[in-house]
Amino acid sequence: MPELPEVEAIRGRLRRAARGSTIVGARILRPRTSHPQEPGFLEKALRGLTIQDVERRGKHILFQLSGGLVLRVHLRMTGSLHVIPDVRLLPATTRAYLELDGGRGLIFDDPRALGVLNVHTATEAAAAVADLGPEPLSRRFTREFLRAAASRSRAPVKLFLMDQKRIAGLGNIYAAESLFRAEIHPATPANRITGTRLDMLHAAIVFVTREAIRCARISYARPGHSSEADTFLRAVYDREGEACFVCRRKIRRIPQGGRSTYFCPRCQK
DNA sequence: TCGATCCTGTAG
DNA sequence: CTACAGGATCGA
Numbered sequence: 467m468p469e470l471p472e473v474e475a476i477r478g479r480l481r482r483a484a485r486g487s488t489i490v491g492a493r494i495l496r497p498r499t500s501h502p503q504e505p506g507f508l509e510k511a512l513r514g515l516t517i518q519d520v521e522r523r524g525k526h527i528l529f530q531l532s533g534g535l536v537l538r539v540h541l542r543m544t545g546s547l548h549v550i551p552d553v554r555l556l557p558a559t560t561r562a563y564l565e566l567d568g569g570r571g572l573i574f575d576d577p578r579a580l581g582v583l584n585v586h587t588a589t590e591a592a593a594a595v596a597d598l599g600p601e602p603l604s605r606r607f608t609r610e611f612l613r614a615a616a617s618r619s620r621a622p623v624k625l626f627l628m629d630q631k632r633i634a635g636l637g638n639i640y641a642a643e644s645l646f647r648a649e650i651h652p653a654t655p656a657n658r659i660t661g662t663r664l665d666m667l668h669a670a671i672v673f674v675t676r677e678a679i680r681c682a683r684i685s686y687a688r689p690g691h692s693s694e695a696d697t698f699l700r701a702v703y704d705r706e707g708e709a710c711f712v713c714r715r716k717i718r719r720i721p722q723g724g725r726s727t728y729f730c731p732r733c734q735k
Numbered sequence: 736t737c738g739a740t741c742c743t744g745t746a747g
Numbered sequence: 748c749t750a751c752a753g754g755a756t757c758g759a
Contacts, residue, residue, distance in 0.1 A: 469753055498741080525754080542754045544743080559743085578743045580754070621736090630755080639753050703753085724738070726751080 468541050470602070470635025471678035473525050475686050476547055480527070480572075481520040483549040487566040489515050489531075494562045499574070500583050511535065511585045512564065523595040524634030536591035538584050539574060545581035548573055598634040602675045607633065612668045616656040623659060624652035625723045627671070636671070639703045640678055642728050644670040646702045651734045652727045653720070674699060702728040 468476065492512040494505035516532040527547065529537035539547060545561075553571030556563060562583055564572040574583055586594060599615070600606035615633075619626050626632060627641040636644070645652050647670035650659060659667065681696050701711055706719040710730040719726050 472753075501741095540754080542741095543752065544754095576742095578741090578752085580742060625736095628754090637753050723736080725754090 468525065468545070469637030469640055469678070470522075470525060471640070471675060471682045473522055473527060473541065473635070474679050475682035476541075477520050477522040477527055478683065479686060480529075480547060480549065484517050484529075484566065484572055485519060487517050487568075487570070487572075489513060489517065490565040490567060492562070492564045494583075496561045496579060498579070499561045499576075499581070500585075503584055508562075508583070508585050512537065517566075524598045524601070524630055525637070526595055528591060528595075534588050536586045536588060538582075538586055538591055538594060540582045541576070542578075542580035542582070544578035545574065545576040548575070597631050599630065599632045601634055602636065602671050607668075607672070609665050609668045613660070613664055616659055616664060619656040621656055622653045622722055623650060623656045623667075624727050626656040628723070633671070635675070638725055638727075640671075640674050640699075642703050643699055643701060644674045646730060646734060647674065649733050649735070652722060652729050702730060704728065 489512050492509045494500055494508055497505055499505070500508050515535060517529055518532060519530040521528040521530060525540060527539045531537060541547070549566070550571045550573055553563060553565045553569055556571065557573065557575050559575055559577040560573055561576045561579060561581070562574040566572055574581070600611060616626065619632070624641050624645060627636045627644065628638065642652065644667065648663065648667040650663065650667060678699055681699060685696070702717050705717040705728060707716050709715070710717055710733060713730065713732045715730055715732040717728055718731050719728050
């Protein structure tokens with residue numbers, strides 16, 4: 467279910483819970499989880515290693531392990547990662563888990579089973595994320611960068627924003643929310659947005675990403691509790707037929723790239 | 736750029 | 748039953 471902000475919240479939590487821990491053993495419960503790597507290879511490779519740090523690049527979570535190895539996890543649509551006190555109490559939809567020292571479990575829970583977990587050398591891990599564009603909150607993601615990138619693409623701007631090779635981490639929700647804040651119609655070709663409007667989009671992406679990370683951290687700390695800011699970040703997503711918070715027109719849903727895009731037909735021209 | 740694919744769950 | 752799901756990749 468996660469985009470960059472949720473992955474970032476998970477990363478932070480895992481870092482606090484698992485950094486410094488030793489991997490006593492590893493089990494892949496469903497074979498395709500580590501595709502194309504053999505489950506047995508992972509189980510053997512991970513045993514005895516220490517988790518030195520937990521990093522993130524785009525929507526990839528990267529566990530830096532002793533021996534220079536990297537455990538890379540992509541959660542795709544429904545994946546989640548968390549540490550539980552007793553590894554024997556696995557959720558029913560667990561795809562893989564690590565047993566950590568003290569009997570704790572690092573669980574890769576993924577009911578829809580679309581996520582992927584691989585072990586790499588540092589070089590392989592770098593190659594696996596080499597094609598990603600800049601992080602929206604990094605120094606590389608400037609207005610000038612966005613101008614150059616947008617000018618090179620005729621794709622509908624919503625699809626442009628979701629292309630991980632151009633910008634890393636935006637997904638279906640926050641791409642739509644960023645376009646709403648910048649008052650841009652999602653079907654506009656990226657290269658037709660210029661100047662001030664593109665600067666607005668840049669600011670919207672940065673704002674939405676920042677706020678969403680904040681919200682994701684809070685909702686992990688207090689599950690089930692949705693804040694005012696949460697609503698603010700769901701101005702259009704999944705609100706088809708409901709009134710736009712700004713102009714009261716009905717939010718519309720259109721297909722783009724085989725997925726749903728939500729937007730306000732009055733605010734976003 | 737569309738559709739199929741990888742999977743399972745849930746809402747209508 | 749169908750449609751759709753906060754992702755990504757592939758081939759036509």
